Amino acid sequence: MQTIEEILKGKEGKVKIKGWLYHKRSSGGVVFFIVRDGTGFIQCTLRKEVFGDKLKEIEKTPVESVVEIEGEAKKDERSPFGYEVRATDFKIITKAQEGYPIAKKKHGPAFLLDHRHLTIRERKYFLIFQIRDAVLRYAREWFIQNGFKEFHSPIFVSGACEGGSTLFELKYFDRKAYLTQSWQLYAEAGIASLGKIYTIAPSFRAEKSRTRRHLTEYWHLEAEMPFCDLECLMKTIERLISYMTQKVAKEKAKELKELGRDPKDLLKVKSPFPRITYSQAIEILQKEGVQIKWGEDLGADEERVLASKFDVPFFVMYYPKGIKAFYHKVKRDEPNVTLSVDLLAPEGYGEIVGAGEREDDYEILLKRIKEEGLNPKDYEWYLDLRRYGSVQHSGFGLGVERYIMWICKLEHIRDAIPFPRLINRVYP
Numbered sequence: 001m002q003t004i005e006e007i008l009k010g011k012e013g014k015v016k017i018k019g020w021l022y023h024k025r026s027s028g029g030v031v032f033f034i035v036r037d038g039t040g041f042i043q044c045t046l047r048k049e050v051f052g053d054k055l056k057e058i059e060k061t062p063v064e065s066v067v068e069i070e071g072e073a074k075k076d077e078r079s080p081f082g083y084e085v086r087a088t089d090f091k092i093i094t095k096a097q098e099g100y101p102i103a104k105k106k107h108g109p110a111f112l113l114d115h116r117h118l119t120i121r122e123r124k125y126f127l128i129f130q131i132r133d134a135v136l137r138y139a140r141e142w143f144i145q146n147g148f149k150e151f152h153s154p155i156f157v158s159g160a161c162e163g164g165s166t167l168f169e170l171k172y173f174d175r176k177a178y179l180t181q182s183w184q185l186y187a188e189a190g191i192a193s194l195g196k197i198y199t200i201a202p203s204f205r206a207e208k209s210r211t212r213r214h215l216t217e218y219w220h221l222e223a224e225m226p227f228c229d230l231e232c233l234m235k236t237i238e239r240l241i242s243y244m245t246q247k248v249a250k251e252k253a254k255e256l257k258e259l260g261r262d263p264k265d266l267l268k269v270k271s272p273f274p275r276i277t278y279s280q281a282i283e284i285l286q287k288e289g290v291q292i293k294w295g296e297d298l299g300a301d302e303e304r305v306l307a308s309k310f311d312v313p314f315f316v317m318y319y320p321k322g323i324k325a326f327y328h329k330v331k332r333d334e335p336n337v338t339l340s341v342d343l344l345a346p347e348g349y350g351e352i353v354g355a356g357e358r359e360d361d362y363e364i365l366l367k368r369i370k371e372e373g374l375n376p377k378d379y380e381w382y383l384d385l386r387r388y389g390s391v392q393h394s395g396f397g398l399g400v401e402r403y404i405m406w407i408c409k410l411e412h413i414r415d416a417i418p419f420p421r422l423i424n425r426v427y428p
């Protein structure tokens with residue numbers, strides 16, 4: 001037996017494949033079956049000369065039936081995937097019921113999301129999920145090559161990392177707990193054990209608004225480094241993002257093109273990335289007529305205006321203290337700003353990375369916790385990290401689906417993840 005991928009890579013001659021019947025049509029005594037096996041899609045032709053009267057029965061095979069086809073694989077430019085299998089033998093392994101819910105008809109997004117377990121069989125998702133698999137592999141490769149170790153943190157946590165308004169609360173036996181918003185606080189403990197660390201894990205945000213770029217459960221690629229200042233942090237982020245983006249542009253060029261993304265756009269992504277400060281961002285926005293004052297956060301609309309001015313990712317540095325989480329290090333010569341940095345993707349996509357140097361002074365950190373209205377008792381363990389061996393350290397978090405959305409040029413973040421969790425969706 002061969003995989004479709006093997007055939008598409010050039011295996012001609014006698015083959016046997018097994019897969020799902022994706023589409024079918026017939027014309028002039030030839031039945032065209034498109035078969036999908038998880039490694040690729042291929043067109044199979046079944047001819048009257050070979051199958052005789054049986055072809056009429058074969059043609060009735062319901063879509064999504066699992067089939068086995070033997071035949072002759074041949075390169076064929078006219079066929080939609082470049083190769084074709086001219087069938088000599090056909091078998092149904094499991095017959096699907098008639099009435100496949102998402103066949104043919106155009107359906108609206110809500111119907112397709114209700115049938116997501118089937119919708120992900122569409123070719124578009126095959127392409128996106130391959131890219132997802134690839135970019136996460138490249139990220140791991142980069143971390144391993146650069147001396148980072150994988151470190152795991154709990155999903156059930158006792159306190160907020162990114163502010164209480166997006167915290168999911170749950171009953172944990174007879175007390176309250178929360179779903180983690182970020183691995184970061186535990187990573188700050190981890191660096192004293194393992195040094196440079198990373199993770200790729202889910203994070204949860206009770207996002208109450210419906211937007212194109214917010215999920216309630218998303219995958220978070222995070223890293224934390226001891227003995228690392230803001231400059232070292234930004235270099236790390238741009239090297240990682242350049243590596244992942246260059247590699248996906250080269251190795252998944254065909255898939256990207258089919259999704260409507262020109263890989264040449266991504267080949268432009270090379271370090272160093274352009275940098276602006278938050279204050280410069282505000283000036284640019286004001287010049288563009290956006291109603292925003294220094295001290296206010298950049299929302300999706302503001303980021304879209306800024307990000308339309310760049311064709312590569314760019315850093316926005318030094319956000320005001322008032323709009324950043326308590327752990328951000330206060331800039332010592334400018335105490336109303338933080339040593340924070342976000343990376344914004346071009347073409348209006350906006351923030352994909354949140355990052356910064358961490359406050360390493362015990363007294364300032366305690367003051368920031370109180371200022372934010374948090375209970376220092378919940379952060380006793382975290383304060384211990386400053387009591388016992390505090391170190392200059394920095395880290396970042398990349399929203400995996402935000403990154404994939406930009407790379408694949410998607411309209412909505414829900415298409416970057418197999419089963420999106422949104423304010424109004426936890427089914428299927």
Ligand code: NSS
Pocket residue numbers: 161162181182183184205207213214215216218220222223351352353354355356395396397398399400401402
């Ligand atoms: O809130 S962040 O900006 N920063 C953190 O969580 C830090 N604690 C990370 C760290 O330094 N280790 O989130 C980081 C990124 C952000 O830039 C987005 O790309 C993504 O996480 N993000 C989201 N993606 C999808 N949906 C939602 N709701 C979401 N929130 C953040």
